[in-house]
Amino acid sequence: xxxxxxxxxxxxxxxxxxxxxxxxxxxxxxxxxxxxxxxxxxxxxxxxxxxxxxxxxxxxxxxxxxxxxxxxxxxxxxxxxxxxxxxxxxxxxxxxxxxxxxxxxxxxxxxxxxxxxxxxxxxxxxxxxxxxxxxxxxxxxxxxxxxxxxxxxxxxxxxxxxxxxxxxxxxxxxxxxxxxxxxxxxxxxxxxxxxxxxxxxxxxxxxxxxxxxxxxxxxxxxxxxxxxxxxxxxxxxxxxxxxxxxxxxxxxxxxxxxxxxxxxxxxxxxxxxxxxxxxxxxxxxxxxxxxxxxxxxxxxxxxxxxxxxxxxxxxxxxxxxxxxxxxxxxxxxxxx
Amino acid sequence: xxxxxxxxxxxxxxxxxxxxxxxxxxxxxxxxxxxxxxxxxxxxxxxxxxxxxxxxxxxxxxxxxxxxxxxxxxxxxxxxxxxxxxxxxxxxxxxxxxxxxxxxxxxxxxxxxxxxxxxxxxxxxxxxxxxxxxxxxxxxxxxxxxxxxxxxxxxxxxxxxxxxxxxxxxxxxxxxxxxxxxxxxxxxxxxxxxxxxxxxxxxxxxxxxxxxxxxxxxxxxxxxxxxxxxxxxxxxxxxxxxxxxxxxxxxxxxxxxxxxxxxxxxxxxxxxxxxxxxxxxxxxxxxxxxxxxxxxxxxxxxxxxxxxxxxxxxxxxxxxxxxxxx
Amino acid sequence: xxxxxxxxxxxxxxxxxxxxxxxxxxxxxxxxxxxxxxxxxxxxxxxxxxxxxxxxxxxxxxxxxxxxxxxxxxxxxxxxxxxxxxxxxxxxxxxxxxxxxxxxxxxxxxxxxxxxxxxxxxxxxxxxxxxxxxxxxxxxxxxxxxxxxxxxxxxxxxxxxxxxxxxxxxxxxxxxxxxxxxxxxxxxxxxxxxxxxxxxxxxxxxxxxxxxxxxxxxxxxxxxxxxxxxxxxxxxxxxxxxxxxxxxxxxxxxxxxxxxxxxxxxxxxxxxxxxxxxxxxxxxxxxxxxxxxxxxxxxxxx
Numbered sequence: 001x002x003x004x005x006x007x008x009x010x011x012x013x014x015x016x017x018x019x020x021x022x023x024x025x026x027x028x029x030x031x032x033x034x035x036x037x038x039x040x041x042x043x044x045x046x047x048x049x050x051x052x053x054x055x056x057x058x059x060x061x062x063x064x065x066x067x068x069x070x071x072x073x074x075x076x077x078x079x080x081x082x083x084x085x086x087x088x089x090x091x092x093x094x095x096x097x098x099x100x101x102x103x104x105x106x107x108x109x110x111x112x113x114x115x116x117x118x119x120x121x122x123x124x125x126x127x128x129x130x131x132x133x134x135x136x137x138x139x140x141x142x143x144x145x146x147x148x149x150x151x152x153x154x155x156x157x158x159x160x161x162x163x164x165x166x167x168x169x170x171x172x173x174x175x176x177x178x179x180x181x182x183x184x185x186x187x188x189x190x191x192x193x194x195x196x197x198x199x200x201x202x203x204x205x206x207x208x209x210x211x212x213x214x215x216x217x218x219x220x221x222x223x224x225x226x227x228x229x230x231x232x233x234x235x236x237x238x239x240x241x242x243x244x245x246x247x248x249x250x251x252x253x254x255x256x257x258x259x260x261x262x263x264x265x266x267x268x269x270x271x272x273x274x275x276x277x278x279x280x281x282x283x284x285x286x287x288x289x290x291x292x293x294x295x296x297x298x299x300x301x302x303x304x305x306x307x308x309x310x311x312x313x314x315x316x317x318x319x320x321x322x323x324x325x326x327x328x329x330x331x332x333x334x335x336x
Numbered sequence: 337x338x339x340x341x342x343x344x345x346x347x348x349x350x351x352x353x354x355x356x357x358x359x360x361x362x363x364x365x366x367x368x369x370x371x372x373x374x375x376x377x378x379x380x381x382x383x384x385x386x387x388x389x390x391x392x393x394x395x396x397x398x399x400x401x402x403x404x405x406x407x408x409x410x411x412x413x414x415x416x417x418x419x420x421x422x423x424x425x426x427x428x429x430x431x432x433x434x435x436x437x438x439x440x441x442x443x444x445x446x447x448x449x450x451x452x453x454x455x456x457x458x459x460x461x462x463x464x465x466x467x468x469x470x471x472x473x474x475x476x477x478x479x480x481x482x483x484x485x486x487x488x489x490x491x492x493x494x495x496x497x498x499x500x501x502x503x504x505x506x507x508x509x510x511x512x513x514x515x516x517x518x519x520x521x522x523x524x525x526x527x528x529x530x531x532x533x534x535x536x537x538x539x540x541x542x543x544x545x546x547x548x549x550x551x552x553x554x555x556x557x558x559x560x561x562x563x564x565x566x567x568x569x570x571x572x573x574x575x576x577x578x579x580x581x582x583x584x585x586x587x588x589x590x591x592x593x594x595x596x597x598x599x600x601x602x603x604x605x606x607x608x609x610x611x612x613x614x615x616x617x618x619x620x621x622x623x624x625x626x627x628x629x630x631x632x633x634x635x636x637x638x639x640x641x642x643x644x645x646x647x648x649x650x651x652x653x654x655x656x657x658x659x660x661x662x
Numbered sequence: 663x664x665x666x667x668x669x670x671x672x673x674x675x676x677x678x679x680x681x682x683x684x685x686x687x688x689x690x691x692x693x694x695x696x697x698x699x700x701x702x703x704x705x706x707x708x709x710x711x712x713x714x715x716x717x718x719x720x721x722x723x724x725x726x727x728x729x730x731x732x733x734x735x736x737x738x739x740x741x742x743x744x745x746x747x748x749x750x751x752x753x754x755x756x757x758x759x760x761x762x763x764x765x766x767x768x769x770x771x772x773x774x775x776x777x778x779x780x781x782x783x784x785x786x787x788x789x790x791x792x793x794x795x796x797x798x799x800x801x802x803x804x805x806x807x808x809x810x811x812x813x814x815x816x817x818x819x820x821x822x823x824x825x826x827x828x829x830x831x832x833x834x835x836x837x838x839x840x841x842x843x844x845x846x847x848x849x850x851x852x853x854x855x856x857x858x859x860x861x862x863x864x865x866x867x868x869x870x871x872x873x874x875x876x877x878x879x880x881x882x883x884x885x886x887x888x889x890x891x892x893x894x895x896x897x898x899x900x901x902x903x904x905x906x907x908x909x910x911x912x913x914x915x916x917x918x919x920x921x922x923x924x925x926x927x928x929x930x931x932x933x934x935x936x937x938x939x940x941x942x943x944x945x946x947x948x949x950x951x952x953x954x955x956x957x958x959x960x961x962x963x964x
Contacts, residue, residue, distance in 0.1 A: 063523035064494075078860050105863040118854040122678060122876040132862035165678060170611055171380075178858070185862060200379035201550060205594035205607040212604060227524065230553070234596035234605070253601070271528035273553035275595050278577055280557045282531040288493060289523060 007090035008051040009189055009221050010075055010108070015084035016245075017045040017070050042292045044070040046245035047084075049319065054188075057215065057222040059236030059253070061229060061268075065292045066242040069193055072225045076110040076191045106136065109182035113194035115174035119166040125152070125177055126162035133184045148184070155180040156210055172203035179210065189221040196231065208235060229272045233257055238325075241265050244292060244300040247319055251326035261328040263305045299331065307332055339410055340367040341512050341544035342391065347404035347414075349383075349390045358615045360386040360399065362568035365641070368512070368561075371542040373534075375555030375576065377591075378565035381612050384548045387565070388514045390414075391546075392431050393421045408512065427457040430505035434517040436497035439504060440489040446500055447485035450507065457508055472503040476533050495526035502533060509541055516548045531558055552595060556580055561647075564588050567613060567623035570641065574648035584644065584655035586628045622652070630654045685957045695949025702943050706761035713755035714740055718910060723750045729924070732931050745931040747920055753931060756917055757939045763913040764943065767824065768894035771831035775893075776886050778832065779839025784878070786840070787847030788870060797840065804837035809896055817905045827906050831893050842885045846878045880958045887951035891944045898940055914940045 021040040023031065031037045045067040052058050060068045073079040074086060077093065085092050093104050112118035119128055130148045133139045139147045149159035155176040166174055175195065182190060192211070196204040208231065214220055226232050232239060233253060240250040241262065249262040260266045271282075287304040290296055296303050302312040309331055317329040349361040361383045368374045378384040389395050391406055393413060406413040408429065413421065425431075433439060441449055450469035451462060458465075473481035476499040489497055498518060505513055515534070519527040535558065537543050547558060555562055556576060563573040564585065572585040583589045592598060593606030610627040619625060621636040628635070634653050643649045687693060705712065715722055727736040727750035735741055736750075744753035786797040804812070816830040850856065851874065859869045898915030900906035902922075907913045912920070914936045921932025 063525060073857075076861055078857055102863045105861075108861075110858065110861045112854040112858065114854055118858055120855045120859075120873055120877070132864060135864060135868075167678070167681075172611065181858065181862075200612075201552070201591060201594050202379060202608040203611070205605040206609075208596070209604045209607055212602075229524075230596040234599065234601055268524060271524050273527075273531075273551070273557045274597055275553045275556045275580060275592065276597070277553075277557050278580070282528050282535060282557065288495065289525070291493070 006054065007087075009054045009089055010050075010052045010223075011087040011090075012048055012050040012071070012075065013085050013087065015045060015048050015071070015074060015081045015086060016043065017067070017074060017079065018043055018082045040293060043245050043295070044292065045074070045081075048242075048245075048247050050240060050247065050250075052189075052221060052223060054221055055219060056238060057224055057236045059232035059239040060223060060225045060242065061227065061232055061239060062242035063227060063268075063289055065244055065289055067245040067292075068225045068242050071242070072110070072191045072193045072223060075223055076108050077105045078110065103136070106132075106185045107187050108189045108191060109185060109187040111175070111178055111182055111190060111192045111195040113197055115171040115178065115198060116166075118178050119174055119181075121166055124163055124165060125169075128166075128177060129162070129181045129184050132181070133186075136185065138185060151180040151184045152177075154183060154214070156206070170203075171199055172207060175199065175207055176210070179207075179214075183214070183218070188219070189223070191223045191225070193225045194227065195224075197226065197228065204231070211235065229269065230274070241268070244290065244295050246300060246316075247329065248301070249326075249328045250319070251323075251328075255323070255326050259323075259326075261322060261326065261333065262301075262330050263307055263332075264301045265328075267304075299329075340369045340407075341372075341409060342546070343367040343405075343407040344387070344391070345405040345407065347387065347390060347406060348402045349386050349395055349399060350402045351399040353398060353616070355616045359568050359618070360615065361390060363404070364565070364568075364570050366563055366570065366573070368544040368546055370511075370544055371538050372561065373538055373545045373547060373559045375559030375562040376546055376548045376565065377550065377552060377555055377562060379550055379591075379612060381567070381615060382565040383568040384565050385516050388431065388516045388546065388548050391514055392425060392429060393418075394431070423457070426453060426504075426510075427508045428510050429512045429514070430508075430510040432498075432502055432505050432513065432515040432518045434520055436494070436501040437489065439501040440497060442489050445486055445488055450485070450504055453504055454507055468507060469503075472506050473500070475506060476500075476503045477529055478503070495522050495529075498522060498526075498530060499533075502530065506537065510543060512544045512546070513537070514546045514548070517550070518547075519554065520549065520551070527554075534558065552580070552592060553597075564591070567615065567618060569623065569651060571624065571652065572650045578648055582656075584648075584650035585624075585652045586630050586654075586656065587624050588650075589656055590627075630656075682957060686953055689953045689956075692949050692953030695946040695953075698942060699946040699950060702761060702939075702946065703765065705758055706765050709755075709758040709762055713752075713758045714742075715752040715755045717751035717756045717759060725750050729929050729932070731929070732935075744935045745929075747917075747932045748924070753935050756912070757914070757936055760912055760914045760917050760936060761939060761943070763824070763907055763911055764894050764897060764915070764940070767827055767831070767897045767907070767913065768890050771828045771835065771893045771897075772886055772890040774828070775832045775835035775889065776839050776882065779836035780843045780878075780882055782836070783840040783843030784847050784870065784875065787844045787851060788874075794844075798844070801837040801840050804834070805841075809834045809892075810899060813896060813900055814903075814905060817900065822905060822908060824907050824911065827897060827900060830900075831896060834896070835889055835893060838885055838889060839882065842881050843878055846881045847874060850874055850877045884951060884955045884958055887947060887954055891947040891951065894940070894947075895944055914943075 019042040023037065023039060027037050048071060060072065062068045070079065074081050088104060088107065093101055096104055126148050129151050130144050133147065134141060134144055148162060152159045152162060157173060157176050157180065166177065169177065196207050199207060211222065212235065215222065224232065224235055236253050238250065238252050239256045241248050241264070243264050249256065249265045256265065257269065260269050298314045299312040299317050302308040305312065311331050317331050319327050319329040320333060321327050322333050344364055344366045347361055347364045351358040351360055364387055366374065376384045376387065386395065390401050391413065395401060401414050404414065447466065447469060451465040454460065454465035454468050469485065470481045473485060478484055478496065478499060492500065519530050522530065534545060538545055547555065549555060559576050561574065562576050562579045563570050564587065565571065566587050572579060572583065572588045579588065580592060583592055590606065590608035594608065596605060599605050608627055613619065613623060613626065622639050625631045625635040632654060639651050639653050641649055641651045724737050727746050728748050730736060730742055730746045732743060732745040736746065742752050744757065746752055747756065782797050786794040812834050813830040816833055817826060820826040820829065856869060856873060859873050897906055897913060901913050901915030902919045904919065907916060909916065917936035918933045924932050
């Protein structure tokens with residue numbers, strides 16, 4: 001692992017992302033006329049702090065509406081934050097210009113969830129993988145064919161297939177193509193957004209093994225976004241748990257699974273089916289996941305929390321360190 | 337021993353495609369008893385969903401049930417005409433789909449749909465039907481059902497919709513429910529609620545449940561028996577404990593081994609090499625032979641489905657744990 | 663312990679085009695339509711060589727040959743298979759030349775309208791906001807006028823002539839393309855392969871033209887096919903009303919108009935055969951267009 005003095009490879013500071021539905025003409029008129037028309041705002045990500053060290057695998061976990069995909073896209077540079085900064089090795093990318101910004105953006109690549117939508121259906125595999133490195137000058141045209149072969153081989157694909165189109169491959173193979181495409185621009189960090197969720201279990205195992213192999217060989221850092229706790233536990237060094245746009249708990253992998261602190265984490269872990277647990281009695285967490293359009297005040301989880309206090313309804317809990325490396329955002333921790 | 341609620345005998349469902357005949361279900365035999373939960377496990381292309389559709393007679397052309405029997409309480413559904421089947425569906429047998437919008441009509445309110453369903457099979461008054469619908473919604477944990485019933489499907493979240501779909505399946509207290517990946521698209525905490533409902537159902541009403549999924553962990557927690565499918569055939573069957581703790585078929589072994597929690601943290605997962613064969617191009621003998629670490633020359637013959645112990649079968653000539661059959 | 667995966671059963675490189683062609687060929691009706699259309703196009707193309715007579719060469723006409731029924735022999739000894747019109751022009755030749763004009767005007771206007779409409783549609787989809795609103799309201803405005811009315815108004819303003827007809831048709835047609843392309847572009851824009859291209863720091867222009875556009879084209883092709891038929895019909899209508907192409911280069915519509923007054927007096931062939939030719943052209947295009955639409959749609963669901 002890196003020395004404490006080195007800047008984290010990615011640092012997210014106070015980042016928020018809002019999605020607003022702009023009011024149309026009639027709504028604006030109504031508002032002018034004094035009618036109570038509210039703008040619909042979704043706080044997909046709400047004040048998140050996160051630091052990822054070089055070489056780490058950070059698992060980002062949560063259910064629908066938690067904002068993990070949005071956060072992932074901001075880290076990958078596809079989506080700009082509404083508030084806050086994202087530092088890449090201590091440097092804010094927005095302060096860079098032109099080609100510097102471009103090359104910096106290449107350093108973080110993303111693997112997408114849907115193997116059917118993440119590849120351009122009208123391009124051959126060779127073009128899909130080779131387009132960006134050629135454009136950015138990472139490889140000369142004369143060397144392109146060999147370079148593309150190398151990337152495909154590294155992702156576990158037969159290079160002779162590079163003349164084919166995506167629809168001729170299976171889901172697992174398409175994910176490999178996506179991985180080859182990402183690796184072709186020589187990133188040092190990969191954001192995997194539910195990269196194995198759409199795959200069969202046996203193929204999932206293959207792709208996960210590929211991720212681990214690439215991590216060792218290329219010294220990659222991962223932000224691994226998933227809803228599958230089993231996968232996250234296996235792969236990650238650290239786990240970050242999100243609920244409705246906020247981080248509720250962050251700790252090393254063993255810590256989170258052995259000693260979950262936040263009531264939501266506890267509920268999540270209790271509900272996850274495990275192959276070892278036979279004929280168990282399922283209970284479910286009461287209540288619904290609230291709509292991100294209208295989150296509950298104070299701590300977002302309070303309506304479903306078995307231990308909710310009066311304070312939880314009004315005051316947002318702060319992410320505090322409760323044990324070395326283990327942070328949790330819950331008022332109950334301050335009861336002492 | 338009472339007759340099983342459902343028994344499949346050598347069921348065959350074939351699809352006539354441009355590239356040839358796809359034997360999506362190729363000689364599947366299963367049974368589910370009253371109040372039992374059978375987990376039907378397989379990956380994509382295994383034929384598990386088509387099996388489910390075949391039971392309910394919902395296979396559309398170019399697919400067709402071409403052979404075998406679907407014995408529901410002794411009656412062969414495969415030989416029934418559409419009218420008779422319609423009386424059974426939604427009434428004595430119900431199906432829950434992965435996408436609740438396959439059950440729900442997006443342009444009708446929930447109460448309209450549910451009342452319609454009740455009235456289709458029971459000669460009761462509208463008021464009585466509404467009451468039953470309310471009760472069913474309450475059963476699946478929807479608070480304030482009277483009010484929520486008046487909404488349209490799109491006003492509900494995915495988890496709620498699935499619960500409404502399950503409530504509709506429950507309306508006539510069916511004897512058999514076939515659930516095709518109902519919780520795959522749902523969040524873990526909502527999945528827990530749905531699984532709890534399913535368990536209650538079997539315990540209280542004696543409903544037989546076939547839970548089709550690719551997720552072994554869900555089956556582990558929910559099912560009494562498990563059947564594993566590969567390339568259109570059942571390759572292993574038995575009680576959940578026995579199959580998961582001491583699997584016989586190499587595919588089952590590989591599948592269980594792929595689950596991350598079965599592997600040491602950080603170590604490479606046990607992976608099954610290769611891919612599922614194309615259904616248009618199945619090998620002559622055992623469909624799994626090409627990927628099997630225990631493959632031998634004898635595997636080029638189709639392996640028979642052998643009962644190694646009472647209630648414990650596998651389609652393999654070199655199974656794990658046991659030696660070859662005596 | 664090779665992790666390199668063996669390929670699936672596909673024996674050759676199946677380009678999207680090849681797959682599309684084989685799916686298209688599944689409909690015998692569409693193939694028939696395609697065949698008829700190809701014959702029509704070839705006939706129009708080779709008209710100067712296969713027409714028995716050049717109907718616009720006044721020197722070749724003899725008014726004594728006027729209004730001869732089909733199959734009769736003219737003064738010069740030529741057989742008029744489809745009869746002659748009131749000026750003595752051979753109907754078959756007239757139809758062949760008329761097809762040329764009809765197809766040129768129809769296809770030409772459709773092409774230009776496609777270029778204009780598709781560009782505006784893509785712009786609206788990608789830019790969003792006010793630009794999108796402005797363009798879409800223009801589209802709505804355009805589409806709320808009946809096509810004939812709009813074309814007539816434009817021609818009244820511009821005057822007659824082939825070029826003006828093309829301009830009028832373009833103005834009337836561009837809106838369909840714009841709306842179709844915008845819808846398609848809005849969907850494709852959100853897909854993950856576009857996000858991937860953004861992640862790979864490719865410039866916006868490249869993403870729009872090399873990634874977005876090829877995937878937006880399929881619905882455009884369907885619309886384009888149907889629009890060609892529509893343009894041909896529209897042009898025929900305009901010419902029939904006397905506001906279209908000039909009499910020296912008659913299209914099928916004008917030919918029909920010419921013979922209209924004779925319909926009831928028994929000399930049906932002067933209007934009838936050009937009408938049949940027009941019918942065949944439009945129907946064949948529509949058959950092809952229908953199958954195109956059916957083939958393209960399910961694939962878009964993937």
